[in-house]
Amino acid sequence: MITRRDFLKISAFASLIGLGGSLSIEALEKKQGPQVLKDLKALKGKRWAMAIDTRKFKTQEDFDKVIKACHKAHNVPEIMNPLHEVKWIWTEDYEHSFPGTAEHYISKEVKERKFLLLCNHCDNAPCIRVCPVKATFKREDGITMQDMHRCIGCKFCMAGCPYGARNYNFLPPRDYIKELNPEYPTRMLGVVEKCTFCNERIDRGLLPYCVEASEGKIIFGDLYEPNSEIRKVLAENIIIRRKVELGTQPMVFYII
Amino acid sequence: MYDGWKIILGLIVFVIIVTLPFTMSIGRDYVKPQPSIDTPEIQKMEKKQCIESKQYMREAHIKLLYSWKDYASREGKRVYIASDGKEYTISLQNNCLKCHSNKEKFCDECHNYVNVKPYCWDCHIEPKVGGLK
Numbered sequence: 001m002i003t004r005r006d007f008l009k010i011s012a013f014a015s016l017i018g019l020g021g022s023l024s025i026e027a028l029e030k031k032q033g034p035q036v037l038k039d040l041k042a043l044k045g046k047r048w049a050m051a052i053d054t055r056k057f058k059t060q061e062d063f064d065k066v067i068k069a070c071h072k073a074h075n076v077p078e079i080m081n082p083l084h085e086v087k088w089i090w091t092e093d094y095e096h097s098f099p100g101t102a103e104h105y106i107s108k109e110v111k112e113r114k115f116l117l118l119c120n121h122c123d124n125a126p127c128i129r130v131c132p133v134k135a136t137f138k139r140e141d142g143i144t145m146q147d148m149h150r151c152i153g154c155k156f157c158m159a160g161c162p163y164g165a166r167n168y169n170f171l172p173p174r175d176y177i178k179e180l181n182p183e184y185p186t187r188m189l190g191v192v193e194k195c196t197f198c199n200e201r202i203d204r205g206l207l208p209y210c211v212e213a214s215e216g217k218i219i220f221g222d223l224y225e226p227n228s229e230i231r232k233v234l235a236e237n238i239i240i241r242r243k244v245e246l247g248t249q250p251m252v253f254y255i256i
Numbered sequence: 257m258y259d260g261w262k263i264i265l266g267l268i269v270f271v272i273i274v275t276l277p278f279t280m281s282i283g284r285d286y287v288k289p290q291p292s293i294d295t296p297e298i299q300k301m302e303k304k305q306c307i308e309s310k311q312y313m314r315e316a317h318i319k320l321l322y323s324w325k326d327y328a329s330r331e332g333k334r335v336y337i338a339s340d341g342k343e344y345t346i347s348l349q350n351n352c353l354k355c356h357s358n359k360e361k362f363c364d365e366c367h368n369y370v371n372v373k374p375y376c377w378d379c380h381i382e383p384k385v386g387g388l389k
Contacts, residue, residue: 034308035337036327036346042334075381139332147329148379180381183350188378203332 041205045222047123047142048197049251050208051233052116056217063091063116069213070195075186077169077176086167088195089118089210097254098242110256116218118210119144119165119195120242120250127157127166142223142251143197153190162243163250166194223251289369292361297354306355307338318374321348348380357383 002010057063070076070089079085095102097115121144128136128144135150136157158166172189180186184200187193198208206212211220221230237255244250257263272279298304306313308320324346327333336344345351356362359382367374 034339036323036331036333037335037337038331038333039335042332137330139330141332145329147325149325182381182383185349185379185381188375199332200328200334203328203334 039203039205043202043205043207045141045202046224047222047251048121048202049142049221049223049230049253050118050197050211051219051230051237051239051253051255053217053219053233053237053255054113054115055255057114057116062214062217063114066116066210066213066218067091069209072179073181073184073209074196075173075177075181075184076193077171077173077186078178079171079176084170086169086173086193088193089116091115092117098240100243100245101240115254116210117163117165117242118252119197120163120248120252121195121197123249123251124247126160126162126248130156130160132156139199141199141202143199143202145196145199146192146194148185148187148191148193151191153192155192157192161194162246162248166192168192287369289366291363291365292358293356294361295355295357297357301355307336307342307344309339321352321376324348348376353380353383359383 067089071078071087074088076088077086091114094106094111094113094115097117121142123142125136125138125144128138131137132154133150133152135148135152136144136146139145153168155168158168169187169189169191173187174180177186198206198210201208207220211218219230219233221228223230225231233255234253239253239255241250241253293304313320324336328346334346336346338344353359359377363374363376
C-alpha cells in the first residue's frame with residue numbers, strides 16, 4: 001500500500017520531469033520552414049507619441065516642407081476641392097485646432113499661430129471601435145493602423161474621429177498624384193485613409209518623414225519610456241492636446 | 257411514350273448546352289500560358305530561384321502575399337526567412353516586383369488565362385515597362 005506522503009512525492013517528481021521535458025524538447029527543437037520576423041533595426045517602443053514644437057514653426061515654408069515630405073512619399077493625392085480633398089498632415093488655426101479648450105485670453109502671438117494637425121493615434125481611438133470590419137486596428141506599439149485591403153469604405157471611422165484626420169477617396173486618387181513614389185502603394189477609389197505614423201519606416205529603424213523633414217521641430221519617441229527624449233520635452237514645456245475632454249487620449253502633443 | 261418528341265427534343269437541347277464548353281473550343285488553338293521570367297534582374301541571377309520553390313510559388317503565391325500583408329501591417333514583421341534560410345523584405349513593390357518587373361508577361365499571362373482579376377494593382381504600383389529605375 002502506498003502512503004499519502006509517497007504518493008505526493010512521486011507525483012511531484014513526475015510533474016517536474018514533465019515540465020522539464022517539454023521545455024528541453026522545445027529548446028532542442030529546430031525551427032523549420034519559413035519564418036517571419038521583425039527587422040533587427042526596427043525602433044522599439046510601447047506607445048509612440050509625437051510632440052510638435054509650435055514655437056519653432058514660423059513661416060509657411062516650415063509647414064510646407066513637412067507636409068510635402070509626407071504627402072509625396074505616401075502618394076497622397078492633391079485635390080483642391082475641400083469636399084474631396086485627402087490629407088494626412090495639414091495646418092489649422094488656434095481656434096479650430098483646440099475648440100472648447102482654446103483659451104480666449106491667451107497671448108495674441110499664440111492665437112495667431114498655425115498648428116500642424118495629423119492623426120492623433122489615440123490610445124482610446126474611436127475609429128477602431130466603430131470599424132465594422134476591423135480594418136482599423138491598434139498595433140502593439142500604439143499606432144492606429146489601417147488595413148487597406150479590408151476597408152469597405154463605410155466612413156464610420158470618419159464619423160467617429162473627432163479630429164477630422166480621416167479622408168475618403170471620393171475621386172480616383174491616382175489621377176491626382178503628380179509624381180508616384182514607386183516604393184509605396186497608392187489607395188484606391190472608395191477607401192478611407194489617414195496618417196500611419198510611418199510605421200513602415202519605424203519597422204525599418206527610421207523616424208517618420210515629418211519628424212525628419214521638420215529638422216528638430218517635431219520630437220518623436222516612446223511615451224512609456226521614462227528616459228526618452230519626448231518625456232523630457234513634455235515635462236519641461238507647456239503642452240496642450242486636442243480635445244482631451246473627449247477621452248480619446250491623443251498621442252500628439254503641442255508645445256505652446 | 258406520350259409526348260416523346262418533346263422529351264427527346266429536351267434531351268437534345270440539354271446535351272447541347274452541357275457540352276457547349278467543349279464544342280465551343282473545337283477548332284481553337286490551345287495557348288498554354290507561359291509566364292516570362294526574362295527580366296534584367298532575373299537574368300543577373302546565377303541560380304534563377306524565387307524565394308520559395310517554383311511549385312509552391314505557382315500554387316500558393318496569393319496565400320503567401322496575403323499572409324505577408326497581415327504580418328507587415330498588423331504585426332510589423334517585415335523580414336521573411338525562406339525555407340532555404342535566405343532573408344527577404346516583406347513587400348510586394350519593393351521585393352517581388354524588383355525581379356518580376358514584367359507584369360504584363362508574368363502576372364497577367366496566367367491571370368488572363370484563368371480569367372482571374374486580382375485587385376493588387378488598384379493600389380500597388382506596377383513597374384513601368386522597361387523596369388523601374
